[in-house]
Amino acid sequence: MADAACTVIGGGVVGLAIAAELSARYSPLILTERNQKYGQETSSRNSEVIHAGIYYPPGSLKAGLCVEGREILYSLCARHEIPYRKITKVITATTASELNDLEEIYARGRENGAPLEMLTRDQVQSLEPQIVSVGGVFSPTTGIISAHGLMDYFAGAARQAGATIQTRCTVVGISRRTADYEILIDEGGTRSTFTSERVINAAGLEADTIAAYAGIDVDGEGYRLVYSKGCYFALPPRMSGSVTRLVYPVPTKHSLGVHAVVDLGGRLKFGPDATYLSSRSLDYRVPEEKRHQFAESVRRILPFIQDDDLTPDMCGIRPKLQREGEPPRDFIIREESEKGLPGFVNLIGIESPGLTASPAIARLVARLIS
Numbered sequence: 495m496a497d498a499a500c501t502v503i504g505g506g507v508v509g510l511a512i513a514a515e516l517s518a519r520y521s522p523l524i525l526t527e528r529n530q531k532y533g534q535e536t537s538s539r540n541s542e543v544i545h546a547g548i549y550y551p552p553g554s555l556k557a558g559l560c561v562e563g564r565e566i567l568y569s570l571c572a573r574h575e576i577p578y579r580k581i582t583k584v585i586t587a588t589t590a591s592e593l594n595d596l597e598e599i600y601a602r603g604r605e606n607g608a609p610l611e612m613l614t615r616d617q618v619q620s621l622e623p624q625i626v627s628v629g630g631v632f633s634p635t636t637g638i639i640s641a642h643g644l645m646d647y648f649a650g651a652a653r654q655a656g657a658t659i660q661t662r663c664t665v666v667g668i669s670r671r672t673a674d675y676e677i678l679i680d681e682g683g684t685r686s687t688f689t690s691e692r693v694i695n696a697a698g699l700e701a702d703t704i705a706a707y708a709g710i711d712v713d714g715e716g717y718r719l720v721y722s723k724g725c726y727f728a729l730p731p732r733m734s735g736s737v738t739r740l741v742y743p744v745p746t747k748h749s750l751g752v753h754a755v756v757d758l759g760g761r762l763k764f765g766p767d768a769t770y771l772s773s774r775s776l777d778y779r780v781p782e783e784k785r786h787q788f789a790e791s792v793r794r795i796l797p798f799i800q801d802d803d804l805t806p807d808m809c810g811i812r813p814k815l816q817r818e819g820e821p822p823r824d825f826i827i828r829e830e831s832e833k834g835l836p837g838f839v840n841l842i843g844i845e846s847p848g849l850t851a852s853p854a855i856a857r858l859v860a861r862l863i864s
């Protein structure tokens with residue numbers, strides 16, 4: 495018999511949600527996380543927005559799992575005291591030429607299952623008097639959530655159902671045996687192995703590396719990740735009342751655009767931008783030199799913002815399947831029996847809206863291995 499019925503690799507919000515979902519069904523369940531604590535990478539370096547599901551192509555995993563995840567999150571937050579606010583969101587067209595795109599966003603969002611309302615310029619202005627607008631879309635179901643609060647909840651639920659969360663435990667190899675997997679781990683320089691009947695790869699920025707350990711040709715399968723850094727700049731507390739909800743510009747083909755993000759403490763920041771990285775190093779510095787470029791983007795929405803009002807804040811790194819200049823890619827969430835890896839599930843390219851979708855992703859994984 496294998497040492498574990500199920501192993502989840504990666505203690506971000508997705509791995510933790512999966513551990514919470516599966517731990518009552520598969521025992522022993524082990525979650526391995528390479529850092530000192532869970533949730534130290536992308537899951538704690540994001541906008542903490544509960545997305546409504548507006549922008550993604552209808553029928554995609556991103557659209558379906560975002561809408562389903564949003565509803566589960568609101569219900570979890572209400573029942574388990576996870577800090578959140580249904581703060582709502584406005585997408586504002588700042589020139590008449592953007593109004594057609596706004597209509598398209600409205601239609602696509604509605605098709606995905608996001609309740610939306612078209613707003614006239616006056617209606618936008620009565621919601622957000624300081625922003626530039628010729629018309630907008632209102633999203634009443636967009637909210638903000640404490641990502642740490644959510645991860646603590648998932649970790650607690652998983653442990654309560656008997657799961658072990660093993661931190662400082664890096665997976666460095668996987669081999670398929672007749673009826674299970676042998677997993678090679680490194681704990682502070684000491685290597686050992688254990689066996690597991692099922693393996694769920696939720697390793698975020700290293701999900702392609704883990705797939706390669708299992709023998710998958712990541713380039714041939716289109717699983718190779720590239721990194722895209724997203725930085726934020728913050729406004730001082732005296733200016734945090736400039737908007738009272740999340741405010742987004744009309745997105746371009748390549749990006750959602752730098753937008754106004756309000757956090758649960760009432761701080762107002764702008765971001766994230768998007769810069770592809772040439773290497774896979776986790777460099778979390780926010781370059782000062784971006785200040786002017788940021789201020790220019792922010793002035794599209796709030797014209798009175800000066801460069802000096804902005805201070806470098808935090809950043810996160812997206813695990814992207816989409817290379818620069820290529821069309822967007824959907825999440826990969828696949829049980830790999832066809833590749834001779836039964837009970838092995840890969841989750842690759844779980845960028846935004848991965849936080850929102852996390853509980854729905856966990857349910858999908860449960861169905862894939864049942």
Ligand SMILES: Cc1cc2nc3c(=O)[nH]c(=O)nc-3n(C[C@H](O)[C@H](O)[C@H](O)COP(=O)(O)OP(=O)(O)OC[C@H]3O[C@@H](n4cnc5c(N)ncnc54)[C@H](O)[C@@H]3O)c2cc1C
Pocket residue numbers: 503504505506507508509510526527528529532533534535536537538539540541542543544545663664665666696697698699700701724725766809810811812844845846847848849850851
């Ligand atoms: C700038 C930015 C803004 C975003 N904003 C939002 C938002 O507002 N709303 C939203 O819904 N989504 C947002 N997202 C997306 C969201 O943050 C991610 O989709 C989500 O956090 C992914 O979670 P994860 O568990 O897959 O990955 P991670 O949080 O990266 O977790 C993966 C874990 O695996 C561990 N790991 C890696 N390799 C190994 C190994 N070999 N052995 C053991 N452990 C390993 C890592 O240490 C890490 O803890 C944003 C992302 C970014 C970058």
